[in-house]
Amino acid sequence: MTADFDRRAFLDGLLAVGFVSTAAAMAYPVARYLVPPVSGEPETASAVAARAAELKPNSGKVFKFGNRPGIVVRTAEGELRAFSAVCTHLDCTVQFKADTSQLWCACHNGTYDLGGNVVSGPPPRGLEKFAVNVRGDGADAEIVVSRQA
Amino acid sequence: MSFIESDRGDRRGRRRDVYRSQLRVLSELCGCFFSVLFFVTPAAAQSAPAANSCLTCHTTQQDARLATPAALFAQQDVHRERGFACVDCHGGNPAATVKAQAHDAAKGYKGKPAGSQVIAACARCHSDAELMRRYAPKQRVDQAAEYATSTHGKRLASGDTNVATCASCHGAHGIRLVSDAKSPVFPTSVATTCASCHADATRMAGYKLPDGSPLPTHQLADYQTSVHYNALTKGNDLSAPTCNDCHGNHGAVPPGVGAIANVCGSCHAVFAEKFATSVHKQIFDKGCVECHSNHGVQRPSDAMLGVTGKGICQPCHTAEDKGDKGAAAAETMRTQFEQLKTAIEQSHALIARVKNAGIEVSDQELALREANTKLTLARTEMHAFEPALVAPIIKEGTTIVAGVDAAGQKGMGELKFRRGGLAISLGAILIVVVALALKVRHIDQRHRI
Numbered sequence: 172m173t174a175d176f177d178r179r180a181f182l183d184g185l186l187a188v189g190f191v192s193t194a195a196a197m198a199y200p201v202a203r204y205l206v207p208p209v210s211g212e213p214e215t216a217s218a219v220a221a222r223a224a225e226l227k228p229n230s231g232k233v234f235k236f237g238n239r240p241g242i243v244v245r246t247a248e249g250e251l252r253a254f255s256a257v258c259t260h261l262d263c264t265v266q267f268k269a270d271t272s273q274l275w276c277a278c279h280n281g282t283y284d285l286g287g288n289v290v291s292g293p294p295p296r297g298l299e300k301f302a303v304n305v306r307g308d309g310a311d312a313e314i315v316v317s318r319q320a
Numbered sequence: 321m322s323f324i325e326s327d328r329g330d331r332r333g334r335r336r337d338v339y340r341s342q343l344r345v346l347s348e349l350c351g352c353f354f355s356v357l358f359f360v361t362p363a364a365a366q367s368a369p370a371a372n373s374c375l376t377c378h379t380t381q382q383d384a385r386l387a388t389p390a391a392l393f394a395q396q397d398v399h400r401e402r403g404f405a406c407v408d409c410h411g412g413n414p415a416a417t418v419k420a421q422a423h424d425a426a427k428g429y430k431g432k433p434a435g436s437q438v439i440a441a442c443a444r445c446h447s448d449a450e451l452m453r454r455y456a457p458k459q460r461v462d463q464a465a466e467y468a469t470s471t472h473g474k475r476l477a478s479g480d481t482n483v484a485t486c487a488s489c490h491g492a493h494g495i496r497l498v499s500d501a502k503s504p505v506f507p508t509s510v511a512t513t514c515a516s517c518h519a520d521a522t523r524m525a526g527y528k529l530p531d532g533s534p535l536p537t538h539q540l541a542d543y544q545t546s547v548h549y550n551a552l553t554k555g556n557d558l559s560a561p562t563c564n565d566c567h568g569n570h571g572a573v574p575p576g577v578g579a580i581a582n583v584c585g586s587c588h589a590v591f592a593e594k595f596a597t598s599v600h601k602q603i604f605d606k607g608c609v610e611c612h613s614n615h616g617v618q619r620p621s622d623a624m625l626g627v628t629g630k631g632i633c634q635p636c637h638t639a640e641d642k643g644d645k646g647a648a649a650a651e652t653m654r655t656q657f658e659q660l661k662t663a664i665e666q667s668h669a670l671i672a673r674v675k676n677a678g679i680e681v682s683d684q685e686l687a688l689r690e691a692n693t694k695l696t697l698a699r700t701e702m703h704a705f706e707p708a709l710v711a712p713i714i715k716e717g718t719t720i721v722a723g724v725d726a727a728g729q730k731g732m733g734e735l736k737f738r739r740g741g742l743a744i745s746l747g748a749i750l751i752v753v754v755a756l757a758l759k760v761r762h763i764d765q766r767h768r769i
Contacts, residue, residue: 280590
């Protein structure tokens, strides 16, 4: 009789532990969904910057590279180059200036050459360079910009 | 047969020996020629003799004043490395082993140059375009001419030998290239080199600024608190300005009245352009320095704009004077900056909450960057001191932030909807579980009956 009772109490206890553990395993993801942890986002590695037809020689286009702006340029010679469009001085967005064939920041008149190097003004260093690849042919070919390894 | 072959073999062998001997002599001659070509520099070939008794004698002197220059020159020195010797600056006879002959004035011995003699000694080569082209083709040759226009040069010409000459900054022996990080005129060292005289109150005593006030000696201390010093030394930005970038190096003078905005504008071009159109252009004798100081330029803040608290528009403008247009303009622009800044910060916080809930907000993050760009542009435009020019830029920024806020609120709505849906489905599951439990209990009870 005592042995039977002990066995039943043990099984009840085991079931209770199992039930609580299962409930906790279900509740934890729900709780983390409702109150998510602060987490970083992986950096964007690649983006389609433009279609080939959009970029005439000696022109540039600012595009979305993750949550930051990038700029892709087609030089007068037809070569494609891409950089981060975030000015290294105070994080303003740089733009392409066709008259000087340079990248220019309107905030404090910082200028960069088409190698991303500082030409004049207060920027302390050059722009981050990206790799450019063209996917497809013709006017609809995609200009794919990737972060360099 | 064997005799003939043996004779031919001997002759061939003798001929081979002759050829080898001739080749050896030829190669030795070539060796000597190339040794002379590569290891004897033009200057050495022109002026320096085979022996340099200057170093031999001076390095063994007990008096440090005589031994140290020779020791420094014998170590790393840009002139020695290019074949120049003591005699090129000091004259004398380096081949002599007796002091009287080595220091023979008839041999051009000048001893230790001082004052204008230093300028002349350096300029003898450094102002010679043809000579310099052989050693440093890109180097300018107008240093001596520039020096003559400097405050140092003018005072030296008037007989003041206390002023800096070439050797004061570059050193006299053990001279390194300007691009050498150990050079006293490398960008990170210029300020301390200038301060070795200019922070010395005793040495600066008696010197005055153009306005007649005593020449201060706290420039280095001020500069070391500045945003420029911080960028140069901590940000590793060698293009950040140090003394010579504003004052000039060889032609060093304090920027005169009216020239300061040009000097600052050589880097901060947009500010200089805006300032040139402002009402302050005619009033501020010291240009940019009136608000930003000179050596101790601090990182500017919005708090500087205004007539209360840390506002630097006071005491020229006052909050008490309700008719003061300048005070009103400053307060208007400051309020606009603060409003946009606060809106961007709040929007950032909202977007961060939405992003953390797993909702895509990269477009909004990009838009907030653009709003920040507008804020920076507005701060730049402020230097024209015309609120009407600032307002449209602030409005563009505010519009961007409003769009981001709307998207953020939509995201928060979506988040609430998802949480509500989760609560409802969890509640439904719970009801089913309870109902199932009750049903099982009911069935058990029926079976017992």
